[in-house]
Amino acid sequence: MSVKHILDQRRSVRHYDPNHEISPEVLTSLIESASKSPNGNNIQATRYLIVDEPRLRKSLLPIAYNQAQVVEASALIVMLGDYQAFDANNIMDIHEQAFQAGYMDQALRDYLADAAINYYAPKSKEELKLELIRDISLASMSLILLANEAGYETITMSGYDSAQLKEALQIPKRYEDIMLIAIGKGLKPGHGTVRHEVSKVIYRNEIV
Template identity: 70%
Template structure:
């Protein structure tokens, strides 16, 4: 199915077959492909906490305002951003790997690494939070496309209590939780949704 086709036909699914299990290998292959998504300076800050233990999934129910999909989906991914990715040692390491792989020469390695280090050095906490939100969101959309391409269903979710989630799943302040994605086999199609006419969302050159 083409990307266009998925986008035309996908809907968020809220009812899942609780007996359907996605293999860890398939889930890992979705994540491997999603990790190829664009990300700022290639610092690779996106982390994926897979929740597929039925008991832990059940414990998410009160945290996610009793949205049943967290219990019934094959897995719930907690989409995280790792603030540590902005540290110099990570940036240097990643660019060294690119150099070792033969993707660029020493001078581009040093230029890119120094540019990235300088870029993050001037950022406020709020800026860094936005950087993580962008990178995680792009990977999340890739995951949605990949999972739907495989004939499975998804729902992205921000309807949960972040503090309780972090406490229950032992997520430290090192990480920003951006959203959940429930993944599984839908047993009831998501309701269809409207979108603005395209002319309503496009501006050209200057906002009017």
């Protein structure tokens, strides 16, 4: 199935077969591929918190405004950004690994690691949050495409109370929750949606 075909057919699905299970191996494989998404300076800040404990899933229902997919989908993943990824140690480790793997020489390792450290160092928390939103959003879309390719339906959710979700799942402060993704076998197709005419969303050289 081509990416174009998936994008043309995909719908946000809100009703799932609660009895369908996705094996941990399949989920791991989808996440492994999603983790190959582009990400700033390859600092790899995306974390995938799989919530598969039924009691926890139920506790998230009111936090996510009673959206049934929270409990009915086969998998519920909290897409997180890890602020610790901006630490110099992480950045140096990743570039050292790339050097050890033979992907770059010492000069490039040091140049790229220094550039990344200096890029993030002066940024405010708000600016770092934007960096996380960029990276985690790209990984999220990859996961959605991969899940659709594997024959599942998905829905992205920002309709939940972030503070309550963090408390219910005891998510430490170093993580930013970016969105929820539910994956499963749809029971009811998602309703159709419209998109602007493409000419309405394209500008050339200037916004008019």
